[in-house]
Amino acid sequence: MGCVIDGCPAGLEVSANEIEAELARRRPSSAFGSRDETDTPEILSGIFEGKTLGSPIAIIVRNKNQNSGDYDKLKDIYRPGHADFTWQAKYGRRDHRGGGRSSGRETLSRVAAGAVAKKFLSLHGIAISARSLTSPDIEKIRSEGDSAGGIISCCVKGMPAGLGEPVFDKLDARLAEAVISIGACKGIEFGAGFSAADMKGSENNDQPGGNGNGEFASNNSGGILGGISTGQDILFKAAFKPTPSISKKQKAYDKNGNIVEIEIHGRHDTCIVPRAVVVVEAMTALVLADFLLLSRVSKV
Amino acid sequence: MGCVIDGCPAGLEVSANEIEAELARRRPSSAFGSRDETDTPEILSGIFEGKTLGSPIAIIVRNKNQNSGDYDKLKDIYRPGHADFTWQAKYGRRDHRGGGRSSGRETLSRVAAGAVAKKFLSLHGIAISARSLTSPDIEKIRSEGDSAGGIISCCVKGMPAGLGEPVFDKLDARLAEAVISIGACKGIEFGAGFSAADMKGSENNDQPGGNGNGEFASNNSGGILGGISTGQDILFKAAFKPTPSISKKQKAYDKNGNIVEIEIHGRHDTCIVPRAVVVVEAMTALVLADFLLLSRVSKV
Amino acid sequence: MGCVIDGCPAGLEVSANEIEAELARRRPSSAFGSRDETDTPEILSGIFEGKTLGSPIAIIVRNKNQNSGDYDKLKDIYRPGHADFTWQAKYGRRDHRGGGRSSGRETLSRVAAGAVAKKFLSLHGIAISARSLTSPDIEKIRSEGDSAGGIISCCVKGMPAGLGEPVFDKLDARLAEAVISIGACKGIEFGAGFSAADMKGSENNDQPGGNGNGEFASNNSGGILGGISTGQDILFKAAFKPTPSISKKQKAYDKNGNIVEIEIHGRHDTCIVPRAVVVVEAMTALVLADFLLLSRVSKV
Amino acid sequence: MGCVIDGCPAGLEVSANEIEAELARRRPSSAFGSRDETDTPEILSGIFEGKTLGSPIAIIVRNKNQNSGDYDKLKDIYRPGHADFTWQAKYGRRDHRGGGRSSGRETLSRVAAGAVAKKFLSLHGIAISARSLTSPDIEKIRSEGDSAGGIISCCVKGMPAGLGEPVFDKLDARLAEAVISIGACKGIEFGAGFSAADMKGSENNDQPGGNGNGEFASNNSGGILGGISTGQDILFKAAFKPTPSISKKQKAYDKNGNIVEIEIHGRHDTCIVPRAVVVVEAMTALVLADFLLLSRVSKV
16 A cells, blocks of 8 residues: 655655554554554655655555455455445456455555645644544444444634635535545535534524634534635534444345355454544545645735 | 536537526526526537537526626625635635626536536436425525525436546545535535444445345445445435525624624525525536546456 | 636736737738738626636637638548548537637637736736747748748746746646647747757756856756756747648548549638747746646745 | 556556566667666556556666765756756755656656556557667767767557547647656657648648558648547657766856856766657657547547
């Protein structure tokens, strides 16, 4: 696994340790029934004497401890909730050994890149912090051979006003694209989100409040109006489906169209949501850094 | 208002009437307290003898009946829930007369382009149909000088499997970007969406069902796995906030940072959701047509 | 004909007169045997009270005086040197009446957009000036029913150093793309260009000279090294082929693959080079404005 | 050094040996006074059981034998003809040790990617072959401590008609961008190129010839009309400047703006043109593969 980060400005202090620290936040905790992995990034290019050069930063993390035997039994079966069939339909072949591009392990690349983006944003006083709102009884669900989903809430502090383009590159649209692109993510809402559908205009509109001076009584917009940042915190929530790999018996199609019964064993996360928190932060950081770095001059 | 549609293949039969028919679906209904407008498209280029030429299709719809006097009173005030302040922050100036790029009228361009995209999709047997799930008491809300939001559900039938790219151009990510880019849209969810966060893996995974033969017992994935279409119907829901323009008294900041009280009069929709249905269809059509038209060869 | 200019910053003073003045430079001069046309731009959007709004600037110029009868005789023939066959191969149909996207008239859109880009560049002290190096005996060539090509030389003064990206968006590569995209352009060279192939390194390298202080004794690089501007003037030359429409008898294929003899009559330019000067300037301006406006932050 | 090839279809047979064979063509020959290097590609991802998976193909070639001592003496000097100053102006810092992104060694990545593109093109019957037209007396020039440039001619056989877009992605414009992006390339011309500027229309127009049946008497267009391939061979020539690193004494600016005298020693190519042949082929292959793979549907 790895990533190439292009467009990072020169002169940014970045160390392998900082990247490794973010990768560690993505690592499994036994409390959530997650797999044990250690991820050590190797920086191949783009950093010289501790600072970025402006050239692409290539980072690889070599896979360890991969037991492809776990996957061989399932190589002709399209596991429910996985991209096995869609991948096969698209490419005509796939690497069934896991750990590939349609695997959750792919998020490692996102987190490594996000670590660099966050470092850049910190120079602009922008801080991103996400958290899991989920509290199912993981032990119980695991003992049933099942899995759980959850919701992640994200808040960005220190946003300047005026970021985002008014039609084709709206800030919320680009964040939605980035967050929905995380494997298990099935929904996103900004500010009041779906509950805004049940509010009246007089309730949902953010009116002046607090101490005045540009403060507002609410942030139902989630810090974005007309696709452009207002300067309030950016707020959004993302929904994650339960891990599709479960040991509980399931029906599935095999490659010949027959229905078979399967049990998926191996070291699968009962709930990936706590591990996805840093991935949500990473995708948010990458979008914001992109807007700041490649910002179109908007007035003369 | 207008649009330029580039990349439409040559030989597609498209008439101004077909575009006008879609624009009519976006027109206000008195039942929803919407403004009266008639929108007649003028095709400037790209169509010759009733068929597309492969060159850009330019369509304009000239504004009528615009009463900029309605807007002059508010030209130094940042209306709550509108992009007035963000636009000012970004560009340093704005056309306060309404009807511009941050206005709902901008969706007219989307619908005109969507009409062409739908025509193309129909050749591939793909049909998009959205509907409003909203039923507030519009008359009551209007009489209060207030407004309402709502939810739109969208279903795409006839989807081929294998559409979408596995990481950077996932089908759901691109649909999310497109739909969230509609002015008042604050959230989107695919298939089971936010409710998937409360499901177990064994419930959420779509397992074989129906008559077999590739049929499934459920469609919690919304027809997309790993960012690639499964061949099931694509299902998503989008949340729309209430119209920010209300005649009820509100507080707002003016351009000097003072808090003022305002009432917004004029012909504003009490609820734009019924009119947004065709806009959601249009954005969906544009994304799907783009994937079909500019599809990367995925296997040799 | 027309164009949509997206990404122009707000607050730039632009008038229809300024655009018309550039379009006039593209107009035919009887001295070069060119067709008579008057081109009046209509600005549809993006400019309010004499200044840009930051939203797209749509400009159209309506065709006049078009005599499609001239073209009807040739509608089933692939004229030598024209895009008739390639267009047919690609799209399966074409508008044979001329004035379309594969016609020289298409450069009108480029010039209109270039006028706005030049205005923006002038705020940065950047001035572009091209000229024709061609001096054939046009009257003689015209009297023979033939046509002539030529070379255009372009110089950009006031360039800042550091513009351009080092691999994928080199300044010279992007200029080459833009200039070669002009219909009749068949070659481009920067600085010493093709003659550099015959020079020794010690001759071609630009060494300090003049009064020192960053001055150089030569500008064989054409103001670009490693894809990035040096701060010296940008210099390039572009080669234009002779007008393919000639009244002299020629052989051509018709749509059935038969060889036929044709004479192309009508008001065709004997030499388009003098009219292409402003087009070369426009394309140069558009590339430079794009780099300045969408410039990636290159250092923290 | 390395590259990531995204968008290569699944199922293409590619081996490290094939890539290494192309890299070997880029290797120095003592006859041209070139440096000795061996380049062994390591494929990190995207290929499984000898065939591509459709996922990105990451290839790295580790640097050997690098003697950064050669470069330390020059670290505060802007070598004539090099990107030292422009890089410094843009990024504020640079890796002075050579072998970086503004070095000729960067072309290694292009050749590795080009090897895969060529393999794909061969399935479509498209073959690219370039050659050096240069024959200076290299030994003499080297003995003088100087260097030489040259011209590379490229021919593409087996082209289908209809490839390329009519305005924004013309085939010749995209090829020009790609080829000019090669470090030392200062010019490109298609077909008759600069000599077309001196031809009459009746000479330059490609008229039917040969045995008829779609054959032509000439190929002055270089196989492209209106930005779209005609089906004739694509022909272009590219000009390369002499290697800027020479041991002959030169003047240069240092970072304080002082003029200093330098001699650049080390294993520099007297003429890089023979090594650039495979780079020109690679860039051509990448552009053509991109058009074939991501081809927009142009007619229904």
